[in-house]
Structure formats: structure tokens, C-alpha cells
Amino acid sequence: MPSRCKSHPVHHLPNKPCLDFKSLKELPDSFKWAPLDGPSRALELESESESESESVPVVDLNDPNAQKLIGLACKAWGVFQVINHGVSKSLLDKIEACGKSLFALPVQQKLKAVRSADGVTGYGPARISSFFPKRMWSEGFTIVGSPLEHARQLWPNDYSKFCAIIEEYQNEMNTLAEKLMWLILGSLGISTRDVKWAASPTGANPFKGASGVIQLNSYPACPDPSRAMGLAAHTDSTLLTILHQSSTSGLQVFQEWAGSWVMVPPISGGLVINIGDLLHIISNGLYSSVYHRAVVNKTRHRLSVAYLYGPEPNVRIQPLPKLSDANRPPLYRPVTWSEYLGIKGKHFDKTLSLIRLNNDSNEDNDNNSTLINGLKRGVDRTKSIKVDSNTKILAAFA
Ligand SMILES: C=C1C[C@]23C[C@@]1(O)CC[C@H]2[C@@]12CCC[C@@](C)(C(=O)O1)[C@H]2[C@@H]3C(=O)O
Numbered sequence: 001m002p003s004r005c006k007s008h009p010v011h012h013l014p015n016k017p018c019l020d021f022k023s024l025k026e027l028p029d030s031f032k033w034a035p036l037d038g039p040s041r042a043l044e045l046e047s048e049s050e051s052e053s054e055s056v057p058v059v060d061l062n063d064p065n066a067q068k069l070i071g072l073a074c075k076a077w078g079v080f081q082v083i084n085h086g087v088s089k090s091l092l093d094k095i096e097a098c099g100k101s102l103f104a105l106p107v108q109q110k111l112k113a114v115r116s117a118d119g120v121t122g123y124g125p126a127r128i129s130s131f132f133p134k135r136m137w138s139e140g141f142t143i144v145g146s147p148l149e150h151a152r153q154l155w156p157n158d159y160s161k162f163c164a165i166i167e168e169y170q171n172e173m174n175t176l177a178e179k180l181m182w183l184i185l186g187s188l189g190i191s192t193r194d195v196k197w198a199a200s201p202t203g204a205n206p207f208k209g210a211s212g213v214i215q216l217n218s219y220p221a222c223p224d225p226s227r228a229m230g231l232a233a234h235t236d237s238t239l240l241t242i243l244h245q246s247s248t249s250g251l252q253v254f255q256e257w258a259g260s261w262v263m264v265p266p267i268s269g270g271l272v273i274n275i276g277d278l279l280h281i282i283s284n285g286l287y288s289s290v291y292h293r294a295v296v297n298k299t300r301h302r303l304s305v306a307y308l309y310g311p312e313p314n315v316r317i318q319p320l321p322k323l324s325d326a327n328r329p330p331l332y333r334p335v336t337w338s339e340y341l342g343i344k345g346k347h348f349d350k351t352l353s354l355i356r357l358n359n360d361s362n363e364d365n366d367n368n369s370t371l372i373n374g375l376k377r378g379v380d381r382t383k384s385i386k387v388d389s390n391t392k393i394l395a396a397f398a
């Protein structure tokens with residue numbers, strides 16, 4: 001999202017100030033969530049053997065069947081990992097080191113680059129924090145466009161290296177995101193000719209003007225991981241998100257048909273790809289955005305870097321005509337990324353249902369009423385189920 005795009009303040013509980021996590025030897029009540037269900041203790045799970053069918057798919061982008069495998073993963077999971085994606089391990093190491101050095105700064109220094117109440121860029125708790133009564137065990141740094149201004153405040157004499165790495169990462173991620181978009185759209189039978197929703201009137205490069213927000217997330221070691229939440233369950237307001245996670249596990253995705261949380265194990269040099277809400281919309285619900293969260297660890301610090309990729313902010317996003325017809329009418333009204341973020345800032349996970357078209361015949365159409373393991377993977381997010389005792393997710397098995 002280019003910096004010219006206006007910010008979208010979140011409206012709910014007041015945002016909580018940042019603090020020095022290292023100084024807390026016990027988990028304060030304000031951070032105590034109801035005990036987490038699912039695999040909450042990352043280290044324990046690392047030693048558990050998971051069966052194939054329960055693991056998030058890993059796709060080798062050099063595999064001639066990559067497009068087909070990606071389609072299957074999007075339909076069944078809304079998330080997959082990629083290897084041989086073309087982004088060098090050394091760049092992933094460099095961005096991780098950038099994040100580590102940023103979060104290792106003293107709190108007072110980090111607060112010099114704090115995200116303002118109506119801003120997007122800068123240091124602070126996750127934007128969604130304001131929707132939850134309990135605090136999250138994490139801190140973040142969001143970068144839209146150039147980080148120069150904030151980097152100067154953080155490292156007055158030594159900011160150029162950080163800026164150069166961020167720029168290189170933005171470029172590499174943008175290229176990969178566009179490649180992944182074509183693979184995902186290709187798996188739905190969509191080609192360049194079918195995609196006219198973005199900038200170019202000829203449809204030549206529909207991703208012209210598409211860009212990404214970089215989100216550095218830090219999850220310090222935590223005295224009581226069973227009661228703490230790193231980042232609460234959410235879907236991303238993106239077309240797709242590319243996530244690099246350090247070697248400590250913590251990312252979990254919600255497997256809707258099984259009703260359970262599944263850990264996504266870090267793969268050295270691999271990247272996690274999440275389907276976001278905007279892809280959910282353009283695919284007319286065929287590929288659902290995935291609920292995910294981050295849990296924390298008793299002894300190990302964890303870092304993740306998300307590249308939240310979306311279209312040019314004022315371009316209308318809507319179900320692709322080729323994916324809707326009389327039997328499967330468009331499920332969502334047109335919306336720009338900018339407008340979507342504004343609604344998300346006010347209504348959080350009710351956003352998809354708020355832009356859903358009120359059409360009775362749409363009831364069973366999301367994700368093509370697919371039966372997976374005998375259960376419909378319903379994503380009519382107008383009904384609610386509880387995915388855990390902390391988060392009520394607006395999703396249901398109809
Ligand atoms: C483009 C954006 C997506 C995001 C809100 C934002 O304006 C910038 C930060 C993004 C992020 C990263 C962490 C998780 C998340 C839910 C949040 O609180 O801030 C996402 C937002 C999103 O996808 O809605």
C-alpha cells in the first residue's frame with residue numbers, strides 16, 4: 001500500500017502502550033488469556049510427529065505441477081509453504097537480522113519511531129490489539145513505502161543499511177507475490193485476459209501499482225506461554241501474505257473442517273503463503289482467507305516478517321466474472337483495498353460479511369460447498385462459531 005494511501009485508525013478499546021517484556025518475570029493479568037486450545041507450546045510440538053494429512057502443504061515452485069498443487073492447497077487450507085521461490089536465503093537472513101536489531105533497541109529508543117494514532121508506519125502493538133480485552137505478547141514494526149524517517153530516529157548515525165535491506169526485500173517480495181498471484185489465479189482457470197480489475201485499462205499488467213506492507217513481528221520469550229497470545233486469530237486484509245518465520249515455531253492456522261489449530265513448522269529458506277480476504281473476494285469464495293494466530297515460547301524469542309500484498313489502493317476488487325454466473329452469483333460487492341482496511345479497522349472479522357451481497361442463493365456457495373472429510377468447509381462468515389475460548393470467529397459449518 002503506497003504511503004499516499006490514508007491510514008485507517010482502529011476503533012475499539014484504547015491502544016495499549018509498549019513495554020519492556022524482558023523486565024516481566026511473571027505474566028501480568030492484563031496478558032492472561034483463557035488457556036489456549038490446540039498446540040500452544042511450540043517446543044513440545046516440534047518433537048511431535050504430525051501425520052501428512054494434518055500438515056500444511058509444501059510446494060516446490062520448480063515442480064512442473066506447482067500450479068495444480070497450489071490450487072489444491074488454496075482450496076483445502078488457504079495456506080501453503082513454498083520452497084525454491086527465488087528469494088535468496090541470505091536476504092531472508094538479512095531481514096531477520098534487521099528485525100532482531102530493531103527489537104533489541106531499548107524501549108525508549110523504539111518509542112521514538114512509534115506508530116501515531118492515525119498512522120500505519122512505525123513501532124507498536126498489532127493494530128488488532130484494540131479489539132481484545134487482553135494484551136498480546138508481541139511488538140511490531142510496520143513499514144509502508146520508505147522506512148527512512150523512522151530508521152533515522154532509531155539509528156541516527158547508521159540507518160542506511162536498514163533502509164537498503166528493506167528496499168531489496170520489498171522488491172523481491174513484490175516480484176514473488178505477483179508470480180504467486182498468477183499461479184493461484186491460473187489454478188482457478190484465470191488468465192491475464194480475465195483480470196481487468198487492476199490499473200491497466202488493457203489488462204496488460206493487472207498488478208501494476210500492487211504493493212506490500214512489511215510487518216516485522218517480535219515475540220519475546222514468555223514466562224507462561226499457555227496463557228499468553230502472541231498475535232490473536234485473524235485473517236489478513238490482503239490478496240496474499242508472504243511470511244518468513246525465524247527458526248522458532250509459533251504460527252498456527254485454523255483448519256476449518258477439523259475445527260482445530262495446526263502449527264506451521266518453520267522450513268529453513270521456506271516461506272508461508274496465506275490467502276487474504278481480497279483473494280477470497282475475487283475468487284468469489286472459492287479460496288477462503290485463512291484464520292491464523294501466533295503463539296509464544298517459554299525460552300525462545302521468535303521473529304516473523306510478513307509481506308502483506310494488495311492491489312493499488314483505489315482499484316475496485318470484486319468477484320471475477322469468470323468465477324460467477326447465474327448458479328453462483330457474486331458473493332461480494334466491489335470494494336477498494338483502502339475501503340476494506342477502513343471497514344476492518346472498525347469491524348475487524350465481521351468485514352467480509354459486511355460487504356457480502358444479500359442474496360439467498362449465495363447461502364451455500366462459498367468455497368463451492370466443498371465437502372472435505374465429509375464436512376462442508378463453510379465460510380459464510382455471517383454466522384459465528386467459537387474457535388477457541390478467546391476468539392469468536394465469524395465462520396460456520398452450515
Ligand atoms: C495493510 C495492512 C494490513 C494490516 C493492517 C495494515 O494497514 C497494516 C498492518 C497489517 C497488520 C499486520 C499484523 C496483523 C494485522 C491483522 C494487523 O493488526 O496489522 C494486519 C492488518 C490486516 O491484515 O488487516
Ligand SMILES: O=C(O)CCC(=O)C(=O)O
Pocket residue numbers: 215217231236241243245250251252292293294303304306
Ligand atoms: O508471526 C506470525 O507467524 C504471524 C504474523 C501475522 O499473521 C501477520 O503479520 O499478519
Ligand SMILES: [Fe+2]
Pocket residue numbers: 234235236241292306
Ligand atoms: Fe496475519
